[in-house]
Amino acid sequence: MTLSDLHRDDWARFTPRQRMQRYAMFLLGALAVGWALGSIDVIWAWVWDAPVQMGDLFGRMIPPDPTNLDTILWVLWETVNIATIATAFAVLISLPVAYLAAQNTTPNRATLWLGRFILVSSRSINTIIWALLFVAIFGPGIVAGIVAIMFRSIGFIGKLLGEAIEEIDKRPVEALEATGASRFKIIAYAIVPQVMPTFWAVSILRWDINLRESTVLGLVGAGGIGIILQGAIDTFNWPEAATVLLAILVLVILGEIVSAFLRRRIL
Amino acid sequence: MGPAGTGRVRNREIQMLKITELVKRYGSGDPVLKNLNLTIEGESVVSIIGSSGAGKSTLLRCINRLVEPSSGSIVLNGTELTKLRGRELRAARRKIGMVFQGFNLVDRLTVMENVQSGRLGYISTWAAVMRRYPKEDIRRAYELMERVGIAHYADKRADELSGGERQRVGVVRALMQKPEILLADEPTASLDPKTSEQIMGLLRDLAGELKLPVLINIHNVAEAKEYTDRIVGMRYGRIIFDDLPEKLDQDAMDKIYSGSPAADRAGTPGEMREAS
Amino acid sequence: MSTARDTWHRPPFIANPILRWAVYLGVGVYVLWTIATLPIDWARVAEGLERAQRIFGGAFPPSFARSGLLIDGFLESLKIAILATFGGVLLSIPIAFMAARNISPLPIYYLGRALIIIARSFHPVIVAIIFVKAVGFGPFAGVLTLVVYSIGFVAKMLAERIEEIDFGQVEAMRAAGAPYLSTLFYAIFPQIMPRQIGLTIYQLDSNLRASAVVGIVGAGGIGSTLANAFGRYDYDFALAITMVIVGVILVSEAVSGQIRKRI
Incomplete structure (x- = not known):
């Protein structure tokens, strides 16, 4: 949604050269994210499991123990x-x-x-x-x-x-x-x-x-x-x-x- | 009658500043000051006029070596200033008071601290840092502040004062040095016309009271004529007029201001640059 | 003629003398007491100096022999930083809107502020430890940590920017009967976009820095490589890593500064 918004933003405020630079920047950003996602060393099963694990952990924190x-x-x-x-x-x-x-x-x-x-x-x-x-x-x-x-x-x-x-x-x-x-x-x-x-x-x-x-x-x-x-x-x-x-x-x-x-x- | 109740015993010798063949060149360009000669004797108020870029400010700053002269000699009461280094230079600077266009006060310090900063060359570092000023200096500061009408501001911060008041602080700071000469670099250029007249009047009166020669750069010719004893006209790094104010006629003005933006102010159509 | 005054004292910073001396005394006692009670074990320090010599002796010259490990660590840090920036900025946008006083209803505003305060209050290393426990060692914990870290900064700055926007445009849109989302798109986004891009680049730089740190507690990246080298007394490799970290941070700071200047 940010991309489409920028598109609208661009025509009014930027010269074509600036617009190209902006596109290039966003393309570069997208490529970087893609590269990182594709090659990062994570076990995806753990990722999908993460919300459950987090919930479990925070569940065990309640109630906080004030003895010390x-x-x-x-x-x-x-x-x-x-x-x-x-x-x-x-x-x-x-x-x-x-x-x-x-x-x-x-x-x-x-x-x-x-x-x-x-x-x-x-x-x-x-x-x-x-x-x-x-x-x-x-x-x-x-x-x-x-x-x-x-x-x-x-x-x-x-x-x-x-x-x-x-x-x-x-x-x-x-x-x-x-x-x-x-x-x-x-x-x-x-x-x-x-x-x-x-x-x-x-x-x-x-x-x-x-x-x-x-x-x-x-x-x-x-x-x-x-x-x-x-x-x-x-x-x-x-x-x-x-x-x-x-x-x-x-x-x-x-x-x-x-x-x-x-x-x-x-x- | 002592000199204006400042409690100060000044030697009766005539103060003298003698500048010979002074040259200042920035980098490899045309010199800003070209073999300039000027002698100031006694307690007169001398103004230097000329369009911007004529070298007025450079000349003034060469005297206390805020600007390093390229060659030539400046002698103040027998001391050759151009050769001094380090401690000797600082000692010589103490004898030269300076008042600036932008007042150059330390905004966040009180008026008293600003005034006492004129004595920094004389007091110990410890006294300076701890603000333990000698009683005599404090008394003198109050007297001078009283004289220029700012004594009740002693504890105020400098940035709380109006332009005219700030310049009075600047003048008192310079006088605290017990200078042998006072330099003023466009002291009224940042002030409104009325305040500007007051400051010029103050400088003239103080010069008389303290038997102090004053050298003022000024762009306002009317003020120069009214408040000073002698006018020096500069153009392109040379002195082309040096006489009593009443001798500054239209012809002399044309010569000083011709071919420069200030020509309009002098009321003449800019004539061709004269070969000088 | 007024009486000659020959004393002057600088007006004190705190006018009330009792309060002034109380503050001086309080500060003095605090400093002395804390320094006096510092548990400095001089024998241990003396021993430590010897140890320091050994560490520095072992660290020179820095060893780049395992540069493969070094490069892998860095690439992983870079990936963590990129993904965390992407995720963090994306999440920051809705949170910033929630935490902008001029847009959100009060309960949502408080929720948004609370999220930002929590994200800002915990040092990334603490967040990392918790995530490492929850999702295991490795770069995923690092990404989650830095997402939280990014929210703390980006959402806060963005919310402040939204609070400063020219509200005339928003009202014009609302008056024209535009639905809420359109108002966002046309009236608010264009006003915050330049700031957002600058913040994103700044945050990428910050995240790269931080990723070197959270790795030390097991959240992947070059920090893990460094912690391992230190743990195995490979001081020469540790020094090499530290030098490269410093170099990369300097370059990244310069690059991000340049880009932000141009936008």
Whole structure:
């Protein structure tokens, strides 16, 4: 139905060349879906059976079992701490990285590329993969989780902050250069105030994301609520798994409310 | 009578800026400034007029080295500015105040912080970051703000002020440096006519009170004539007029603005580009 | 002449001093307390550093010897991403309409919002674990997971777009007595289509990224290959896989950015 709709859309708004490009794009899309469907390695009998299996699984989750609720809540609090501490450290570390990675503040080409390299490697490797590595180094537990989340967040915060630094109004910087202020003071007076709103917004946003990320660290042994979830699933204790899932849902929604409040308050 | 109650003891030497054979060339193109010579002595208010592209702004920015001159010499009170590097350059810049067309304030800082940023070259990094300004600087800031009529805004954020008020903050910031010369790059171009007159009047009065030479780029010839002691006319990187305001007659105007869009404003039909 | 003032303090961010100090104190206590109670086992960390050396030692140089496995893993990730994007976007459209306040009746609106919130709240890895348990290991669990993941993002953005549409056209259609579906086709789809295409391409890119992760818990694709290599201490192969993942993600990000810029 989307295709037929586009057809109607096309005649009014696009030149024939654009229309051809659009057709080509949709054809390409259809071919890609066809190729993926035709060659993916799935057992189709399982696919047809999936709704039944899902129904069965969710059936076994009801009613959720609250007997371990106090432990669950305590570990949930620990999960919040992981997210918060990791975000705080990541923010601190990402400041100099953003400074290096922004074209208008970086001292020279080499530092620019160093900054960008840090950002790219941090951002491209997912938290879970970082967690795998740090569990191997620090052993299972929340330290590995904090470091993993931190490593992933540095790239995210640093990239957005770096872009904010590149987009600042350069006129105050010029004015302070003209007063004979040193480099560091120019940063403190002309650049920092301008990126402050972005700084807070990005930190809050990343905290919100990290709250979600920290719920899965436990699945690779890096602490937090994921450990209890994994335990419940491994022992087929579906009612308890359901409690954990509900707890995570509430946590994430609360996190979103808190970050929305902070954003309004600070910006 | 002390100088305008600013509590400031200025040496009685005559301030002097001497520019010789100044050349500025961007890339490989035609130079923007062509062997320019200009001397400013005493506490006069000097305006530079000329159509856009004449090199006014480049000239001003060469003086405090926001733009790097290609060759030539600029001497301010015995210091050769063109050869300075790093710390020495920053020390020299402290003696040169600058006021900008776009005010160039930090919007999210308070008026007081903006004003104190003129002192950044003098105070420690710790004091700057913690906003622990020396008592003397705060007193001076209040006095200057009082003088230009913005003292009651000290705690307001700069972006809450009107254009004229913002420019007053810009002027106070420059004066906080205790400059030996004040540069103003189109200080009134972003303001409405009435505010613009006020700011020009303020600059003229302050120059007298503080015994401070002021060099103003301006496109409004009427304001230049009314508020300044001497007019320098620039055209294509050269000075082609340099005299008292009353000597700026129609003939001189034609020479300064001919063959440029500003010719209309000067009230003459654009004549052919003269070979200069 | 006014009295000379020689003190000035920056107006504090929180005007009420009691509240201000309470906030500072609260934050300080929280940070100190959490850091102090972190169960860092320094002996284990010291041992871990040795282990890290072994891991990095084993990882260099990265081994591309089993590049066949690597390519298969990637193709599978790509297939998972394509199918999940297709299914996710398709499902997102009705859900987005349900969750658009200006179109749906209240109960349906709440249902739509609830679906989106649930899909957004759970990290794909958690969703993947559940699907792996329900439908078994392999790429099918991965596709289902990323369908949910796609709904969380695409349906949310699309619903917001629908809420912003110019309602004059819809009313004109309704006034002309057009049936509900025709209203959708003629008045709303043309307005949301450009956004939809951009979102789809963005989501394909996201899904490719995410598929590398959900594989770690058994949902197929390159992530499974990576988890296996890690589990078997083949650190050199694991590094090779990670490097390729990073490369592919960078390329995919650049391509999707380029395409979205052109639309």
